Every structure is written in structure tokens, then in C-alpha cells.
Amino acid sequence: MTPTPDSDLQLLTQAALFDGLTEAQLHTIQQHATLVRVPRRTFFFHQGEAATTFYLLREGQVRLSQINPEGKQVIIHLFGPGDVLAVIVVLSNAPYPLSAEAITDCVAWAWNRETAVHLMEQCPRLAINGMDMVAGRFLELQNRYRELSTERVEQRVARALIRLIHQRNGYQEQKPYPLLSLTRQDLAEMTGTTLYTVSRICSSWEQQGLLEAGREQLHIHKLEELTTIADDLRPSPPNFPPRPN
Amino acid sequence: MTPTPDSDLQLLTQAALFDGLTEAQLHTIQQHATLVRVPRRTFFFHQGEAATTFYLLREGQVRLSQINPEGKQVIIHLFGPGDVLAVIVVLSNAPYPLSAEAITDCVAWAWNRETAVHLMEQCPRLAINGMDMVAGRFLELQNRYRELSTERVEQRVARALIRLIHQRNGYQEQKPYPLLSLTRQDLAEMTGTTLYTVSRICSSWEQQGLLEAGREQLHIHKLEELTTIADDLRPSPPNFPPRPN
DNA sequence: TTGTGTCTTTGCGCCAGCGCAATGAACGGA
DNA sequence: TCCGTTCATTGCGCTGGCGCAAAGACACAA
Structure with missing residues (x-):
């Protein structure tokens, strides 16, 4: 002091x-x-x-x-x-x-x-x-x-990322989005899931071109797509086919 | 007014x-x-x-x-x-x-x-x-x-009941415990699970004599046992036998 | 360069919990 | 008393997500 x-x-x-x-x-x-x-x-x-x-x-x-x-x-x-x-x-x-x-x-x-x-x-x-x-x-x-009590893991992770970006940006939409430095473990602890699941989700998003994933960092490309995922209400409906890719 | x-x-x-x-x-x-x-x-x-x-x-x-x-x-x-x-x-x-x-x-x-x-x-x-x-x-x-992010459903339901009793009692241990009036659905919405799961859990507890379950009401008998369940840390360990009954 | 520690990815098996469906039980109004 | 409604129970099948294990990828130090 x-x-x-x-x-x-x-x-x-x-x-x-x-x-x-x-x-x-x-x-x-x-x-x-x-x-x-x-x-x-x-x-x-x-x-x-x-x-x-x-x-x-x-x-x-x-x-x-x-x-x-x-x-x-x-x-x-x-x-x-x-x-x-x-x-x-x-x-x-x-x-x-x-x-x-x-x-x-x-x-x-x-x-x-x-x-x-x-x-x-x-x-x-x-x-x-x-x-x-x-x-x-x-x-x-x-x-x-x-x-946490109503949404699926993927949605929660998407939301967490969106929040982080907004927090960095002060809510102004500006590209390119700032680079987030955190481990998969961190993200898991923020969303109530496990390191493994987060890793799998990020991999899948990376394949779809939503972001680039690196060691202790994530670089978001398409925030809008994440929003879509976060808001996608699909409570694993029993009769719907598992949505066509 | x-x-x-x-x-x-x-x-x-x-x-x-x-x-x-x-x-x-x-x-x-x-x-x-x-x-x-x-x-x-x-x-x-x-x-x-x-x-x-x-x-x-x-x-x-x-x-x-x-x-x-x-x-x-x-x-x-x-x-x-x-x-x-x-x-x-x-x-x-x-x-x-x-x-x-x-x-x-x-x-x-x-x-x-x-x-x-x-x-x-x-x-x-x-x-x-x-x-x-x-x-x-x-x-x-x-x-x-x-x-919600770290414990299993059974523990969370137990905790919810404990909290309700304490709230009614003003934290003084007094038997018989007051009668709780709520639906299984309510309890599910308080613990982030479903009506079905809560019902199953209550049935099982009733069989063990921990409480009496009725329509829109639960009468707790053994609060201590609930505490044991709530604090029981057993994250479904892969190598342990599924605990002897 | 090699080693050591940390972070990540991914295949695989598994189970806790979900959600439907069907039945039963209790309540309250007429 | 009967009927409609709301609440509860339980069997069954299914899957989202967990967690191990094993193998990469990178960072840093010596």
C-alpha cells in the first residue's frame, strides 16, 4: 500500500x-x-x-x-x-x-x-x-x-462469450472483436460444465468458421452466429429429426 | 390501496x-x-x-x-x-x-x-x-x-428443503418440523430439474422414512438425514462400486 | 536441443436425468 | 354424488453431457 x-x-x-x-x-x-x-x-x-x-x-x-x-x-x-x-x-x-x-x-x-x-x-x-x-x-x-437451469451447455457457452465481448467492448459493436484470453477450463467454470465439453464445442465452432481457437485464447469472427445459437430454443424435441445440417 | x-x-x-x-x-x-x-x-x-x-x-x-x-x-x-x-x-x-x-x-x-x-x-x-x-x-x-453447477439433483433438492425449513423456523431447531406446502413442480423449478425427477426422489425418501409426501405438501421427519444427503460428496466416481445398499 | 509442465483435442463407454405416456389420487364446484 | 381439473407416480427408452485415457501442441527453461 x-x-x-x-x-x-x-x-x-x-x-x-x-x-x-x-x-x-x-x-x-x-x-x-x-x-x-x-x-x-x-x-x-x-x-x-x-x-x-x-x-x-x-x-x-x-x-x-x-x-x-x-x-x-x-x-x-x-x-x-x-x-x-x-x-x-x-x-x-x-x-x-x-x-x-x-x-x-x-x-x-x-x-x-x-x-x-x-x-x-x-x-x-x-x-x-x-x-x-x-x-x-x-x-x-x-x-x-x-x-444454467434451463439452457443447454452450448447455449450457455455462447452466451458467456457474447458477454465477454460486450464487457470488453463497452457494448459498442466493433470489428474485429477483441481477442479473449482464457482457458477452456475457465470457460467451463463460467458455464457450469466441463473442460472436455467446452473443448468439443469450440472445435465444432472453429470448423464452422465462427471463431479461431488457440492456446488460452479465442478469437471470435461471427458474433451474430453465436447469438443465434444462444437464442435457439430447441429443447431436444423428441419427435423432431435431429435438424438437417 | x-x-x-x-x-x-x-x-x-x-x-x-x-x-x-x-x-x-x-x-x-x-x-x-x-x-x-x-x-x-x-x-x-x-x-x-x-x-x-x-x-x-x-x-x-x-x-x-x-x-x-x-x-x-x-x-x-x-x-x-x-x-x-x-x-x-x-x-x-x-x-x-x-x-x-x-x-x-x-x-x-x-x-x-x-x-x-x-x-x-x-x-x-x-x-x-x-x-x-x-x-x-x-x-x-x-x-x-x-x-446448481456442481451438485447432483438429489443434493440440490435436499438443500432446498433444508432451506425452506430453516426459513419457516427462523433457524431454531424445533420438532416436529413445519409442514411444507408446495408442488413437485415448484420444487423442480427451485432446483433446476423436472417434476418427474423430484417426484422420484421424494418417493424414494418416503420409502426410507425421511418424510411423508402428500398432495402439495411434504412433511419432513429426519432433517439430519437430508443434511447428510446434501453434503455427501460423491461425484459418481468411475471406479468405486455404486455404494452397497 | 531436450525436457517439463501446462493446455488442448478426441475417441469411447457410460449413466444421471429427461420426458412421454398412462394411471392413479385428491380436490372442489354444482 | 358425480365430474372436471389439477397434481402425483412410475415404467420405459433415450440422449446430452461427463470423465477417463492417450496423444498432440505449445511455452519456457536450462
């Missing part, structure tokens, strides 16, 4: 989390912020530790994952710059329910529990903004939950 | 949502509250409608569910007295992402969007309390998501 230089404070005030706050409030927030650097493959925090700090991510990418008693890992979310980590959990002083790992080198602002609560009590607007950001995550999780 | 009688206002102030507020704040909140009655099998709101109101449930049970484009329904949560409905979504003025149906006759307090935002800006404590309640739901959803 190092004291935050002035130049960074400028950036901080632009974050969505601090939208609509007064100059004075921003100043207080800045005073209590510390800047942390978390290198690739190390952790912001581990599942089960006491939740003492919350973060606002400035640079890098973070993987939020949960491990079940059996040792299987599940990827709950991937974060990018501007996202907040552990806002909710830091209020109730429960342990972190999951782990946050830097998948690239990261820079983030951090506040500890006490200041967080204190700040929110001072600036209701901050609490509301926080809630708003949580709301977005909540909705996404709800949708993924629904998908 | 009817104006709220004084006797009800007493009750309102005891809700967890309003913990730690001042008399004056409570008074304002009361002034803006209206009392609504929602009969069994009717809806608080439907998925897709504009989110105009948020609710604090006083009596009854509410089913939160989402329907996917294909028409399949997924039960996200069951609410009981003291729970809040639609806190998050009412802040961002998005449409309701899911539907809320009264499964028994319900009584609830309601506030509209503008007052909700206004109140939270006035009382930060209210925003924090709201966030805290959302946090609990969030954690539960995360866990269910993990379970």
Missing part, C-alpha cells in the same frame, strides 16, 4: 461509484483511499477471510470465484476497470464468500470497513450508487442462474 | 429494514406508506412491467420467479414476512426483471419509486439497511448458483 498521488485522485472522482457527490465529499473519500497493486495470479482476498477492505478497480482484470467443499471451482464474475469489489460484504462483517484473483496486473483503490460504513452514512448518495452497481451484478447473476 | 391504520404503523417500525432510524425518520416513512392486500394467486408485479413500487411484506408468502423465452419458469426465491421486494430494481428505473406472485393471501406496505429514492437520500441508514438485506439474498443466490 502506498499513499495515493494527486494525479490518481483526479481519476478516482470520475468513477461511476462517486457520481453526484459534492466536492467536499469527494475530498473526504480521497483522503481515506489507498492505492494497492496486485500482481497477476495473486489474490485481493481469499474466500473465508474476514472482509476488511473494499476495492474500486482501476486497471486490470479480476476473477471472482467460489470453491465448493469438494474442491470444484465456479467462476461467478469477471471484473474490469471501474467495477467495485466486495461492496456488499464489507457492510455486514461476514467473511468474504469467495476469492478474488488478479488475472492481469491490477491497480485498485481500497478503503477499509470502518471508513466505508462511515462514508456511506455521511453520503447517502454513495450508498445509493453502490446499491445501483450491486443491482447490475444481481440481475446478471439471476439471469445466469436461469440460464 | 387503503390508508394505513395506526395500529399497523407500530408494526412497521419494528421491521429490520428500519433498524436504527430516528423517530422523525420513521414518521416520514410511515406517512408515505400505503398498505396493500394481494390475494392468493395474484401478482404484486409482472416481469417486464415498469418498476414503480417497492414492498415490505407483512403477512403471507411470495414466490419470485422468472420466465425464459421458451416459457420455462425458474423460481428465484420465496419470501416471507419481513422481507423486502424489489428494493434494488426500484432505484434504477429498469423494468421488473421477474414476477412476484402471492402464494398465500398477503399484506404488505408499499412505497413508490420517488419516495423510496427520496427517503434513502434523507436517511443513509435506510440505504445501508436495504443494502444489507440485498447482501443476504445475493449470497444465497451465489451459493445456489454454485450448487
Whole structure:
């Protein structure tokens, strides 16, 4: 942890989390912020530790994952710059329910529990903004939950890729699509399936020219086709022929 | 909607949502509250409608569910007295992402969007309390998501029943366990499986004496045994014999 | 260059769970 | 009391997806 230089404070005030706050409030927030650097493959925090700090991510990418008693890992979310980590959990002083790992080198602002609560009590607007950001995550999780329980694997993988592209692109349709760096295993843990199945699906898509698959990377060519697959409602109907190729 | 009688206002102030507020704040909140009655099998709101109101449930049970484009329904949560409905979504003025149906006759307090935002800006404590309640739901959803992607159907059904009992009991271990009123279909939609599979599982459990199954109701006898099933990690190991009966 | 570790692909066997279909059981209205 | 409706059960066949195993492909270090 190092004291935050002035130049960074400028950036901080632009974050969505601090939208609509007064100059004075921003100043207080800045005073209590510390800047942390978390290198690739190390952790912001581990599942089960006491939740003492919350973060606002400035640079890098973070993987939020949960491990079940059996040792299987599940990827709950991937974060990018501007996202907040552990806002909710830091209020109730429960342990972190999951782990946050830097998948690239990261820079983030951090506040500890006490200041967080204190700040929110001072600036209701901050609490509301926080809630708003949580709301977005909540909705996404709800949708993924629904998908997981109603859709087939292929659809879920397609959706995951679409989401990743949108996240990188900020929802503007721009070609060529950015290159995604993740392992088949990652993708499996994001969609509730196995490494093998993801591999098979990617191979098949590659043959159809939808994407190029490499080691730890996927390069999407035809996002529209993926959308078609994701939205294709075909619950393996018992009487239909297995669709003509 | 009817104006709220004084006797009800007493009750309102005891809700967890309003913990730690001042008399004056409570008074304002009361002034803006209206009392609504929602009969069994009717809806608080439907998925897709504009989110105009948020609710604090006083009596009854509410089913939160989402329907996917294909028409399949997924039960996200069951609410009981003291729970809040639609806190998050009412802040961002998005449409309701899911539907809320009264499964028994319900009584609830309601506030509209503008007052909700206004109140939270006035009382930060209210925003924090709201966030805290959302946090609990969030954690539960995360866990269910993990379970859905890593556990077998039997375990998930067991967990669902355990959760329902705890919810009714307020986490105190008391026998005989309360009687659960829900259809096999409901249970299937809560655990991401089918009516048939749930029925088979219940039959098997009934034979083992874990519970009594009736039309739209389940009476649990041995909750501990269910816990054993839920926590039994046995990922269908390829080399182990299929466990001796 | 060779080795070592990590990531990927793919054939193959297998089974948990799906979904139909047919039957049975309980409820409620007239 | 009878009938229509909704809910539950269970046999049966089938398949989507799992997971092993074995073999490539690539990256990095020595």
C-alpha cells in the first residue's frame, strides 16, 4: 500500500461509484483511499477471510470465484476497470464468500470497513450508487442462474462469450472483436460444465468458421452466429429429426 | 390501496429494514406508506412491467420467479414476512426483471419509486439497511448458483428443503418440523430439474422414512438425514462400486 | 536441443436425468 | 354424488453431457 498521488485522485472522482457527490465529499473519500497493486495470479482476498477492505478497480482484470467443499471451482464474475469489489460484504462483517484473483496486473483503490460504513452514512448518495452497481451484478447473476437451469451447455457457452465481448467492448459493436484470453477450463467454470465439453464445442465452432481457437485464447469472427445459437430454443424435441445440417 | 391504520404503523417500525432510524425518520416513512392486500394467486408485479413500487411484506408468502423465452419458469426465491421486494430494481428505473406472485393471501406496505429514492437520500441508514438485506439474498443466490453447477439433483433438492425449513423456523431447531406446502413442480423449478425427477426422489425418501409426501405438501421427519444427503460428496466416481445398499 | 509442465483435442463407454405416456389420487364446484 | 381439473407416480427408452485415457501442441527453461 502506498499513499495515493494527486494525479490518481483526479481519476478516482470520475468513477461511476462517486457520481453526484459534492466536492467536499469527494475530498473526504480521497483522503481515506489507498492505492494497492496486485500482481497477476495473486489474490485481493481469499474466500473465508474476514472482509476488511473494499476495492474500486482501476486497471486490470479480476476473477471472482467460489470453491465448493469438494474442491470444484465456479467462476461467478469477471471484473474490469471501474467495477467495485466486495461492496456488499464489507457492510455486514461476514467473511468474504469467495476469492478474488488478479488475472492481469491490477491497480485498485481500497478503503477499509470502518471508513466505508462511515462514508456511506455521511453520503447517502454513495450508498445509493453502490446499491445501483450491486443491482447490475444481481440481475446478471439471476439471469445466469436461469440460464444454467434451463439452457443447454452450448447455449450457455455462447452466451458467456457474447458477454465477454460486450464487457470488453463497452457494448459498442466493433470489428474485429477483441481477442479473449482464457482457458477452456475457465470457460467451463463460467458455464457450469466441463473442460472436455467446452473443448468439443469450440472445435465444432472453429470448423464452422465462427471463431479461431488457440492456446488460452479465442478469437471470435461471427458474433451474430453465436447469438443465434444462444437464442435457439430447441429443447431436444423428441419427435423432431435431429435438424438437417 | 387503503390508508394505513395506526395500529399497523407500530408494526412497521419494528421491521429490520428500519433498524436504527430516528423517530422523525420513521414518521416520514410511515406517512408515505400505503398498505396493500394481494390475494392468493395474484401478482404484486409482472416481469417486464415498469418498476414503480417497492414492498415490505407483512403477512403471507411470495414466490419470485422468472420466465425464459421458451416459457420455462425458474423460481428465484420465496419470501416471507419481513422481507423486502424489489428494493434494488426500484432505484434504477429498469423494468421488473421477474414476477412476484402471492402464494398465500398477503399484506404488505408499499412505497413508490420517488419516495423510496427520496427517503434513502434523507436517511443513509435506510440505504445501508436495504443494502444489507440485498447482501443476504445475493449470497444465497451465489451459493445456489454454485450448487446448481456442481451438485447432483438429489443434493440440490435436499438443500432446498433444508432451506425452506430453516426459513419457516427462523433457524431454531424445533420438532416436529413445519409442514411444507408446495408442488413437485415448484420444487423442480427451485432446483433446476423436472417434476418427474423430484417426484422420484421424494418417493424414494418416503420409502426410507425421511418424510411423508402428500398432495402439495411434504412433511419432513429426519432433517439430519437430508443434511447428510446434501453434503455427501460423491461425484459418481468411475471406479468405486455404486455404494452397497 | 531436450525436457517439463501446462493446455488442448478426441475417441469411447457410460449413466444421471429427461420426458412421454398412462394411471392413479385428491380436490372442489354444482 | 358425480365430474372436471389439477397434481402425483412410475415404467420405459433415450440422449446430452461427463470423465477417463492417450496423444498432440505449445511455452519456457536450462
